[in-house]
Each structure stands twice: as structure tokens, then as C-alpha cells.
Amino acid sequence: MTDQHRYDVLSAYGNSHVRTPHLQLLADQGTTFETCYTTSPVCAPARASVLTGKYPHAHRLWCNGVTLPDQPLVSRRLADDGYRCGLIGKRHLSRCFRGIEEAEIDDGFDSFRKWAHDPRHGSPDNAYHRWLETNHPRVWEKVREQVDHPGADHPDSGPRDIDCTETPAHYSTWVAEEAKEFLRTQDAGQPFFLWANFYDPHHPFAAPREYLDRYPPGSVPPPVGGPEELAGKPSVQAEMSRRGYQLHDTGFGADRAAEINHFRRAYYAMVTMVDDKVGEILAALDGAGLAENTLVIFTSDHGEMLGDHGLLLKGPMAYEGAVRVPLIMRWPGTLPAGRRSSAVAGLHDVGVTIGAAAGTEPLPAAHGQDLLAVIRGDESGRDWGYVEYRDSNRSDEPAVCTTMLRSGDLKLVQWHGHPASTSTRDGELYDLSADPDELVNLWHSADHLASKADMLAMLADVRVQLEDRSPVREAPW
Numbered sequence: 001m002t003d004q005h006r007y008d009v010l011s012a013y014g015n016s017h018v019r020t021p022h023l024q025l026l027a028d029q030g031t032t033f034e035t036c037y038t039t040s041p042v043c044a045p046a047r048a049s050v051l052t053g054k055y056p057h058a059h060r061l062w063c064n065g066v067t068l069p070d071q072p073l074v075s076r077r078l079a080d081d082g083y084r085c086g087l088i089g090k091r092h093l094s095r096c097f098r099g100i101e102e103a104e105i106d107d108g109f110d111s112f113r114k115w116a117h118d119p120r121h122g123s124p125d126n127a128y129h130r131w132l133e134t135n136h137p138r139v140w141e142k143v144r145e146q147v148d149h150p151g152a153d154h155p156d157s158g159p160r161d162i163d164c165t166e167t168p169a170h171y172s173t174w175v176a177e178e179a180k181e182f183l184r185t186q187d188a189g190q191p192f193f194l195w196a197n198f199y200d201p202h203h204p205f206a207a208p209r210e211y212l213d214r215y216p217p218g219s220v221p222p223p224v225g226g227p228e229e230l231a232g233k234p235s236v237q238a239e240m241s242r243r244g245y246q247l248h249d250t251g252f253g254a255d256r257a258a259e260i261n262h263f264r265r266a267y268y269a270m271v272t273m274v275d276d277k278v279g280e281i282l283a284a285l286d287g288a289g290l291a292e293n294t295l296v297i298f299t300s301d302h303g304e305m306l307g308d309h310g311l312l313l314k315g316p317m318a319y320e321g322a323v324r325v326p327l328i329m330r331w332p333g334t335l336p337a338g339r340r341s342s343a344v345a346g347l348h349d350v351g352v353t354i355g356a357a358a359g360t361e362p363l364p365a366a367h368g369q370d371l372l373a374v375i376r377g378d379e380s381g382r383d384w385g386y387v388e389y390r391d392s393n394r395s396d397e398p399a400v401c402t403t404m405l406r407s408g409d410l411k412l413v414q415w416h417g418h419p420a421s422t423s424t425r426d427g428e429l430y431d432l433s434a435d436p437d438e439l440v441n442l443w444h445s446a447d448h449l450a451s452k453a454d455m456l457a458m459l460a461d462v463r464v465q466l467e468d469r470s471p472v473r474e475a476p477w
Helices: 021-029 043-052 074-080 127-135 137-146 171-184 227-232 235-243 257-287 348-358 371-376 446-465
Strands: 031-037 084-089 192-197 296-299 327-330 339-346 384-390 401-407 410-415 426-431
Touching: 021 257, 021 296, 021 327, 031 384, 043 074, 043 348, 074 084, 074 192, 074 348, 084 171, 127 137, 127 171, 171 192, 171 257, 227 235, 257 296, 296 348, 339 348, 339 371, 339 384, 348 371, 384 446, 401 446, 410 446, 426 446
Parallel strands: 031 339, 084 192
Antiparallel strands: 031 327, 296 327, 384 401, 401 410, 410 426
8 A cells, every 4th residue: 555646646547657567567477456546535534434434424433633432454354264363664644743653553463574564654653763773774864853752843744864765775665575574474374464655656755866866857757737727616715726736745745847847757766676575575476476366455545736737735626636545456266367347446455355355244334345246246346436525634623524426527626615514615526537637626516506406416326325234123112
């Protein structure tokens, strides 16, 4: 799993500018879902959906900084069934702000768990920093004062040395090394579940020089749209374009074309580095003799605006770049090779699919479906996508809440007002067949009132479908 990785910065999704040969091979050997949506375009709510199979309104980790309430987790089910469960890198199922240690959760990950929220997180439990201290002491001495501790006064924007350190000491290298060690010590007779979490290509958009040099200026496509188009969009977007993401990170203002181009080059470089490290992990899986009987899933928690529409980062925006993520699955002899599925998948399907593959007790009240059954044709695939954001990152004033629904080529984004929020009620409506870049907002178009009404009615129906009615009816009354 990567962090903040939009679906279209992969060759498997048709991008000819990015170099991702190992993930391309994974797609060639497995099944690629052409359309997969996050459940929420920020980290913690989306990651909780992976393990619970639920949308944020149901698992209740509704925003970053909240600890996941007690919930059945697929990792806990696997551990109870005898699986060796390992977690490497970012988990983010509770508060993690500036060196605050993440809360313990009964998640089933055992003593092989290697935790590190991100490269800057200065917790004593940050295993990446301990690894640096032992294996790359020169690098650690250089960066140790730049990590965040409680009360630290570091700006959140802009790269630090630790974000673009040399490749052998880089966070992505650490994830791969820990994953390979896990596989080297795996008993072939015991089943395992390994969740390897890369922090890249999360901002602040920095990569080792050897990777950045692979993408010289002009080698990556420019953003689509720009600030000028936002006059026809909800007003918060123009504010974020002008003043920075959520009006906090002014260093990410979208009015500087050269900087945006550099961010995009660095983003592509980070993705290529992750691709190399995924290749190492897959080679280790094969070297351990485990590849033929292992389900491999590649995905991300959410996307990244990357300068499109004059915007950077993620939610509350619900453009395809922010909410659509890659999903590639390989299982030799079980999943067809080179297949592309048109069923609409979601992150909440991932944990349900893992549980089904392992034969564990199903997660109760899960919204997700078993994608293996969809690929086999035993179940109908979903033909709609749904995403929710409830003031889920740094709190806005006024609070911003958005809900997205896609059905066919129509996509609706509701920006909620009273009584859900004190923000101004507004919306977006796009015809993705005629306007795949989401440049023209049809929400206020008199010619599209019927389409908007149909989508709003369907959105109400989807919300009813997602209610928790799991208690069994025991009698007529």
C-alpha cells in the first residue's frame, strides 16, 4: 500500500511518462480494477476501511486524529486463525500528531510488526529511525534534529533532509528491507498476512537525487485545468488554490507553475522508487518459494490533486485524482492474468476479499464485497462508487463535508450546508464521458437539472443501502 497515490500515475493505467515496470508486470500477471475508489480522501478513515470492510460513517474513524473504536478487523481474524500477521510502516488508526505515540489497538499484528508513522514522526517507537541509527548513523546524525516531537515547531510544508536522503537510507528502502526480512523468516507451513505500507508518494514531494534525475524538467505532463476554472466550482476550492491546502500549508499554494512542475517530477520519482522496492519484495516472495500460493494486492489509501485545477493534496476535493486509487491483484492459478475488470471497486472491498481468500469468519456489517467472487462471476460487480469526507483532515472553519457518487459516466459531489455544516451548500456535477478532466461543473446548468435530480435521488438510495441493519430479525414482530 502506498500513501496518496493517484491511480493514473502508473503505466498499468495508461501513463506512458512514469516508469513502473514491476507494477506493470504485476498487472500483466494478475487482474487490474480499472476503477477503484477510496472510501475517504484522507489517510486514517481510508485505512480503517481496509481492515473493517466499512465506510467511515460505520467504522467511526471519521477523521485523522481519531482512534478507531473497537471493531472486528480482518487482521485480528487472520491472527486468530493462525496467521502470522506483520505490519511495516504507516498504520494510522489513531492520533499521531508530531511525535505523539499511536494508540495500541488489538489489531492482530504480532511481534514482527515494525512501526513507523512517517519519516518525520519522532516517536520513540519509530522503527525507521531506530533502523537509521543502527544501519546509517551518519544519516541519522544529520536528520535527527529535523524530526517532529511533541511541542516541535517545524513547518509542515517543504522537504527536509530526511525526505530526500540517499536511497540506501530512504524510508521506502526500509519498508522493502523489513518486508524481505519478514519473508526470509517465514515458515512455509504457516500462513501469513503482511501489510507493507510505503509513505511515498505522500507530500512534501521529495525523492533521492538519483530518482529525481530520471524526470528532468518537461518530462512529466502538466496539470489539467487551473485556478481560472474554479469560478464555477464551490468557493472553498478557490480559497485553497489561493491560500494553500485547507488554508494552512501556504507553501503548497498552486499559483507557481515552476514549483508545481517540480512537485510533479518528484511525485513521479517517488512512484518509480516505490516500484523498484515493490520489485524487490516480489523477488523475495518468489525466492522464498511463496509466490505461487500468495495473494498479492497493490493499492493506495487515496490520491493526490498534484496541481490539477490549481489544487494540491487531497480531501475535501473529490476529483478523480484525489479519490481514485490503483488496485491490482495477483494470485497465480486463481486470478486470471492480464485481466481488466470494469466493476467499480473500493478500499472497503480489500479486507473483505482478503478474509474470503483466507476462509476467515466474514466481517460483520461490512459494506465491501469479495472481489474474487466478482472476478469469478459468482457475484455482480458494483456499478457505482461512493466517497465521504466529514471535516476529516485538519479541521476547517467553517467545517467542510463532502459526499461523492459516481454512476456510469455521471459524477456528483455534494458540498453539504446547513444542518450538516455551516459551509455554503453547493455541488459539482460532471459528465466524465464528455469531460474526463472534470473541467466544466454542470451543477448549476439548467440543461442538466434532471440529471442532477436523478443523481441526488440515487445518493439518498445509496445512503439507505449503507445503513447498518445487521441485527437478525428473529420473528415477524
